[in-house]
Amino acid sequence: MSDKKKKFMQGNEACSEGALYAGSRFYAGYPITPSTEVAEILSVRLPKIGGVFMQMEDEIASICAIIGASLGGAKSLTATSGPGFSLMQEGLGFACIAEIPCVIINVMRSGPSTGFPTGPSQSDVMQAKWGTHGDHPSVVLTPATVQEIFYETVRAFNLAEIYRTPVIVLYDEIIGHMREAITLPEPGEVEVIERKKPTCKPEEYKPYAQSNGTIAPLAAYGEGYKFHVTGLYHAEDGFPTNNTKLIGEANERIVNKINKNVDKICINEEYYLDDAEIGVVAYGVSSKSAKFAVKEMRKKGVKAGLLRPKTIWPFPDKAVNKLAKQVKAILVPEMNLGQVYYEVERASRGQCEVKGIFKVDTEAIHPNQIIEEIEKFA
Amino acid sequence: MGYRYEMRFSGSGGQGMILAGIIIAEAASIYDGKNASQSQSYGPESRGGASRSEVIISDEEIDYPKATSIDAMLAMTQEACNKYNKDIKKDGVLLIDSTEVKNAPKGNYKVYSYPISTVARDELGKIIVANIISLGMIVELTKIVSHEAIEKAVLARVPPAFLDLNKKALQLGFERARELKPLS
Numbered sequence: 001m002s003d004k005k006k007k008f009m010q011g012n013e014a015c016s017e018g019a020l021y022a023g024s025r026f027y028a029g030y031p032i033t034p035s036t037e038v039a040e041i042l043s044v045r046l047p048k049i050g051g052v053f054m055q056m057e058d059e060i061a062s063i064c065a066i067i068g069a070s071l072g073g074a075k076s077l078t079a080t081s082g083p084g085f086s087l088m089q090e091g092l093g094f095a096c097i098a099e100i101p102c103v104i105i106n107v108m109r110s111g112p113s114t115g116f117p118t119g120p121s122q123s124d125v126m127q128a129k130w131g132t133h134g135d136h137p138s139v140v141l142t143p144a145t146v147q148e149i150f151y152e153t154v155r156a157f158n159l160a161e162i163y164r165t166p167v168i169v170l171y172d173e174i175i176g177h178m179r180e181a182i183t184l185p186e187p188g189e190v191e192v193i194e195r196k197k198p199t200c201k202p203e204e205y206k207p208y209a210q211s212n213g214t215i216a217p218l219a220a221y222g223e224g225y226k227f228h229v230t231g232l233y234h235a236e237d238g239f240p241t242n243n244t245k246l247i248g249e250a251n252e253r254i255v256n257k258i259n260k261n262v263d264k265i266c267i268n269e270e271y272y273l274d275d276a277e278i279g280v281v282a283y284g285v286s287s288k289s290a291k292f293a294v295k296e297m298r299k300k301g302v303k304a305g306l307l308r309p310k311t312i313w314p315f316p317d318k319a320v321n322k323l324a325k326q327v328k329a330i331l332v333p334e335m336n337l338g339q340v341y342y343e344v345e346r347a348s349r350g351q352c353e354v355k356g357i358f359k360v361d362t363e364a365i366h367p368n369q370i371i372e373e374i375e376k377f378a
Numbered sequence: 379m380g381y382r383y384e385m386r387f388s389g390s391g392g393q394g395m396i397l398a399g400i401i402i403a404e405a406a407s408i409y410d411g412k413n414a415s416q417s418q419s420y421g422p423e424s425r426g427g428a429s430r431s432e433v434i435i436s437d438e439e440i441d442y443p444k445a446t447s448i449d450a451m452l453a454m455t456q457e458a459c460n461k462y463n464k465d466i467k468k469d470g471v472l473l474i475d476s477t478e479v480k481n482a483p484k485g486n487y488k489v490y491s492y493p494i495s496t497v498a499r500d501e502l503g504k505i506i507v508a509n510i511i512s513l514g515m516i517v518e519l520t521k522i523v524s525h526e527a528i529e530k531a532v533l534a535r536v537p538p539a540f541l542d543l544n545k546k547a548l549q550l551g552f553e554r555a556r557e558l559k560p561l562s
Contacts, residue, residue, distance in 0.1 A: 008404045008414075033422070117422050178443050179400060179416040181407040292442035363419075364444050 005183050011176040012037035012079075014146045015105055015169065016045065017184055018153025019077050022192055024103070025051035026076040028065035030058050030084060033117045034173040035107035038079035059084035063091030066102045070095075071229060073195070073220025075157055079105035082124055083114055085131065092166055093132035094231045096254060099208070101160035101195070101218070103153070104168045107176040110362050119362025120173035122284055123336035128168050129313045135251055137258040139265060140168045140313035142283040146180040151190065152310065158193040159265060163257055164215050170312065172335065174285045174364055198225060206236040208250075215257060258314055266316045269308040272298060276305025278377045279327040279352075281320060281344050283309050286333045286365050293370035302378045312340065317347040324348035329377045333357035333365045353377075380438035383522055384445045387433070387512075388462045389454030389475075392425040394509035398452070399431030401513060401531045402523060406435045409527035417443040428458055435522060450520045452512050453479055454494070471519055473512065488560040490519060497554070498547065507547035510536075514551015515558070525552065 027042045046053045056062040066076035085106045108124045110116035128140045143152040156167040196217040207227045209216045219225030228238035233247040282290040287308040297304040309316045332341040341356035387395040396418045403416035414435045421427035432445045450471040453459035455478045463483045470487040477495035498508040517528045536544045
């Protein structure tokens with residue numbers, strides 16, 4: 001039996017396919033393990049369909065290039081790993097304050113610094129939220145399967161366009177390099193959001209106009225609209241301002257455009273949660289270990305369940321709080337020394353015990369490690 | 379009740395262990411219609427260093443992609459054999475390349491020993507197809523995928539100029555495994 005629609009591919013390949021499906025036609029980046037395949041594949045594919053692939057001199061240039069390309073009207077992306085993501089933080093903040101849609105793929109490896117390049121990790125979760133300075137919006141997606149990397153990459157582009165903000169797709173070496181059979185949807189099967197363009201005359205265009213909480217459309221350079229873009233706080237016309245009222249409003253607005261839409265942005269998978277007495281909150285590769293553990297526990301009649309955020313930022317406070325009300329304990333396995341664990345503890349508000357299961361030896365968390373902890377509460 | 383079949387291909391970087399894993403997972407999922415996932419673990423070197431590839435085959439959704447209790451393992455080097463044999467389950471299968479692996483481990487599983495690299499070099503003239511011979515042997519010993527599926531998967535992954543060579547390597551693997559008895 002052979003299914004022609006099924007393709008056996010790697011997570012990073014699915015990411016590239018997702019970017020192309022979403023209509024991205026510009027990639028700039030500096031190759032780095034374990035994200036290199038995204039660049040490798042797009043360097044072959046993009047030029048064939050009229051897109052642009054640019055290898056940059058470093059990651060600072062890479063994020064600046066995708067910001068520039070986005071201002072030119074392209075859906076743009078870059079892919080990197082921890083060391084490169086560190087260098088991108090300045091540009092990331094610029095994209096946040098200047099409200100420029102773009103997508104950053106971070107395939108996590110062991111850190112800090114160059115760490116262990118081929119070793120998986122989940123230790124950039126807090127960096128994805130707070131790596132760039134200042135209060136800023138953060139939208140970070142955490143897929144856990146090859147098929148999901150495809151869908152979440154498409155969703156990242158959609159969210160970037162809807163909210164005019166950078167979106168990060170965060171996964172790890174294991175999922176990035178793992179191969180599974182996936183089905184690539186036909187064009188039109190999955191929603192793709194296109195950028196809203198201004199309809200006013202160019203001389204009337206205000207790139208940061210705000211009325212009733214709407215987000216101003218972003219004109220593309222080269223289409224007759226001339227406007228100013230800066231990392232300084234700016235007024236509706238895009239030019240810098242010293243007006244403290246406008247500064248405060250602008251900062252609140254860029255953060256609130258995400259915070260007020262948490263319910264639309266946060267997506268979770270619930271696995272055996274209905275009657276769960278012991279909860280596991282896990283994302284990315286660790287959620288795979290957790291799912292295995294929960295399945296084993298259920299076979300033994302232990303009521304364990306898994307909450308798996310596909311959006312890690314904004315944090316799914318409501319779902320975690322609801323779970324904390326229901327269960328005796330929540331376990332948080334992650335391949336770092338405690339990052340999402342503290343968020344779960346915060347969102348649980350003391351309603352149940354919260355325990356972390358941490359591992360940084362670059363081997364995936366073994367399901368038995370989670371099973372042992374679940375059994376302590378069973 | 380669903381099954382979960384776990385395989386590990388281990389050796390040194392450059393021996394094609396990751397490719398062997400990809401090919402058998404592809405045979406299972408694309409050509410045999412099962413679910414399969416392949417993952418890998420390797421060092422920063424492009425040659426040398428320990429390299430391993432793990433394949434899970436199941437009729438259900440595969441959650442955890444790494445091996446927990448191995449049904450079949452291949453070891454192409456002594457280092458890989460020593461490092462990775464501990465997870466083989468009772469009555470599982472271990473195939474070792476006796477060209478490199480001089481000390482076969484003892485356990486409650488079946489150990490098959492064959493000079494895979496030597497045969498690749500002497501009989502087929504290319505040591506590089508040792509991984510494809512191994513695939514043929516593993517498939518013959520375990521029957522985890524069909525001969526048709528593994529042949530299609532091999533031929534889909536190798537460069538056109540080497541189709542015949544790889545086809546021969548795979549057939550050789552089937553034949554030699556058929557005659558092979560486990561070490562007692």
